[in-house]
Amino acid sequence: MKTAIGRVLAAGGLLAVTALLPWLTRTDPALTVLHARYGDAPTTPRQLAEVRDQLGLGEGPFTFLGQWLRGLAHGDLGASWVTGADVGADVSAAFGVSVSLMAYAMVVAVVVAVALCLPPLRRGATRPPNGVGAGILAALPEFLLASVLATLFAVRLGWFPAQGWQSPASAVLPALALGIPAGAVLGRLGQDALPAAFAEPWVRTWRANGMPRARIARHAARRALPAVLPQAGLTVVGLTGAAAAVEAVYAIPGLGGTAVAAALDLDLPLLQGCLIVLLALGVTAAVVVGLVRRRLLGPALKAGALPGLAPQRGGGPARRYAAGALAVALLAVIVWGLTRDPLQVDLAARLAPPSGAHPFGTDALGRDVLARLGHGALRTLAVAAAVCAACFVAGVALGLARWTAGLTEVANALPAILAGLLVTGLFGAGMTGAAVAVAAVGWAPLAAHTAALAETERASGHVEAALVHGAGPWHILRHHVLTGVLPPVARHAALRLAPTTLALASLSFLGLGTQPPAPEWGRLLMENLPYAERAPWSVLAPAAALACVGAMVALASAPQGRGERRGRPRRRRTRRTTGPATANRP
Incomplete structure (x- = not known):
């Protein structure tokens, strides 16, 4: 209940701040809209006054927000201030493109994360890997990776389209550019969680009873997965809303680029429509992740039956x-x-x-x-x-x-x-x-x-x-x-x-x-x-x-660390004596 209330309050606050964007940035939205429509053509005070009346800017931001919310209640997101097109249609088209791109990018991210986690998973290691590969991949700039991939595989080799969104082949290069750094972050978190899972007492018991290594690895991966899932849920929204640079390189009409362009043009109806979709996607991903985590952990969350995931020996x-x-x-x-x-x-x-x-x-x-x-x-x-x-x-x-x-x-x-x-x-x-x-x-x-x-x-x-x-x-x-x-x-x-x-x-x-x-x-x-x-x-x-x-x-x-797990008794050093025991001495 508290989470739902927090979501409503946070989303309402974000939409209210968005409605205040022209006043916070101290810019004239009428001038920005005219420049977005007609470029650098000269403007007159009469044109600015007409645009202000047309957009209803003279009544203040909260009046605009109230009108937008009333339209939202009836399923109407309004019209774009720049193009005059229906915001609902524009956002729906951009959302379809972004969701498709996000799905392809998540496949790449999962493959990269699994590749990074596979060596410690096969070894059953209780010592985390150094993480150098994950650190380098996570540091790769997405827009630079997108440009390099486009130059090499699209321009020189001609294997994939360089721009546009016509077929699944158009999604390969942008999905790689987005998925590789995101998968590196997920893989590093998995590398951090796996050794702690392999060091739990049940692993030693299963090994002592001759349990196959593959079965132990499968259950250890399931035990470590709940620590990574919330980050994966946030990655879904991040790949959808923050992919503006990659979308610009490949000329993809996605939701991230649409939101950024609307923010720069102060096109508030279009911007708020994009934010509504991103917020809905974020809440949906969080709910799904929460259900999957509870499915994986089961009743142990309430029974106090989980061992602590303390860091293992480095x-x-x-x-x-x-x-x-x-x-x-x-x-x-x-x-x-x-x-x-x-x-x-x-x-x-x-x-x-x-x-x-x-x-x-x-x-x-x-x-x-x-x-x-x-x-x-x-x-x-x-x-x-x-x-x-x-x-x-x-x-x-x-x-x-x-x-x-x-x-x-x-x-x-x-x-x-x-x-x-x-x-x-x-x-x-x-x-x-x-x-x-x-x-x-x-x-x-x-x-x-x-x-x-x-x-x-x-x-x-x-x-x-x-x-x-x-x-x-x-x-x-x-x-x-x-x-x-x-x-x-x-x-x-x-x-x-x-x-x-x-x-x-x-x-x-x-x-x-x-x-x-x-x-x-x-x-x-x-x-x-x-x-x-x-x-x-x-x-x-x-x-x-x-x-x-x-x-x-x-x-x-x-x-x-020393490799000690919480709850494991430490060895006590005993003092050596050269003579007989002195316990019975007076």
């Missing part, structure tokens, strides 16, 4: 040494770039290949890529790390509160660009506003992960035993729930460092974040993306830096 110092080596190499490149001028423009050296004068080549304005990479490192990594830390704190705090499930679903359905437009109206364009906007929606996956792990921990046997012995709620939270929740959620937050960097870059590219010519890794990617085929070095350096960060984070965040 790898040795080799992982830390590898992470340190990557950090030293990346730091050397950054320091090398800091010695060069990132703003010097040399049009005679536009898109020059790597050479002694420019070791990493130049960009479209002849600026040194190495210099811009080095000078943009602090701004990129520091801001992204701060956003990830804020998302981690907010995600854990809101995930532990059981009434925030509806808020999590709504925040996940909100595209980051729309959040950027709202925040920009309050804080103005700049890195601060972009960071707040990304953090405003970036905590949702971490909150869902926290809620899933916390539910399992609260239903575990050691919590039941602590309650029997009179432990209070704060003691249970601090000593039992958080010890099982914080390590995997922290690794999940670290895994999102590269996607956070790209989200900040997307807002900067739209003029809502860091303003040019300030260097930033994500902005380097997006600015040089049109020249990737002609000058691949212009995007290779920032992409390699992001992949290096992903691998370094995966190695550094691997669990390094």
Whole structure:
């Protein structure tokens, strides 16, 4: 009941804020609509007044919202402010395309996640893998991957269509671009959950009784799946609403691109229609995931029969040494770039290949890529790390509160660009506003992960035993729930460092974040993306830096615990004596 109330309140708040979008951004919607209709043609005050009367903007945002809600109650989403077309028809067409693309992308994501989880599943390992492969794949920019796939398989080889949405073949490349990074995140979470499942007592009992390894692996996968399912549910909505960049590369008329275009044009009826569909999809995915989780876990959630999923033993110092080596190499490149001028423009050296004068080549304005990479490192990594830390704190705090499930679903359905437009109206364009906007929606996956792990921990046997012995709620939270929740959620937050960097870059590219010519890794990617085929070095350096960060984070965040499970008695060291026992001495 609390979850349903939270969903209604959060959805109502989002729609109300959307209705306030023109007033929050301090822009004239009539002027924006005229520019969207007629381009940069000159406008007159009379035209602006006519458009305001036509759109009903003179009566205020809440009057507009009330009229829209009355139409929604009758199944009428209104007409687009820009094209005048029926919003319901436009949203239905875009939704059909996005759902098809989401289904294909989820197939790719599941295949990638299973491939990453298959080695530890076959070994029955109680030690988590290093996660380097998952970290690198998760750090791949979706729009860059989409461009590379289109150039290689569509333009040069001609195997798939380069643009449009005509047949299932048109979905192959965009599904790969969307599904590979999403599958890497799901696979890393699965890699984190499987070792804890294999270390549970029932596995040792089954092995001692000669149970086949395949059967044990199948049940261990089922035991680890509930921790990953909430993230999979959020991924469904994320692939549908946040795929605007990939849809733009392949000219796909999907829901994400439609919502972003409506937000930029201040086409409020179309934007609210897209949000309604995304919210409905998010709630549906959450309900389905909840039913499947309870089907998998059964009555153990209420009976207190689940063992705690505490982190298992990690790898040795080799992982830390590898992470340190990557950090030293990346730091050397950054320091090398800091010695060069990132703003010097040399049009005679536009898109020059790597050479002694420019070791990493130049960009479209002849600026040194190495210099811009080095000078943009602090701004990129520091801001992204701060956003990830804020998302981690907010995600854990809101995930532990059981009434925030509806808020999590709504925040996940909100595209980051729309959040950027709202925040920009309050804080103005700049890195601060972009960071707040990304953090405003970036905590949702971490909150869902926290809620899933916390539910399992609260239903575990050691919590039941602590309650029997009179432990209070704060003691249970601090000593039992958080010890099982914080390590995997922290690794999940670290895994999102590269996607956070790209989200900040997307807002900067739209003029809502860091303003040019300030260097930033994500902005380097997006600015040089049109020249990737002609000058691949212009995007290779920032992409390699992001992949290096992903691998370094995966190695550094691997669990390094002692391998002790909660509830297992520790060995006590006994004091050696050389003489006879002294227990009977006076």
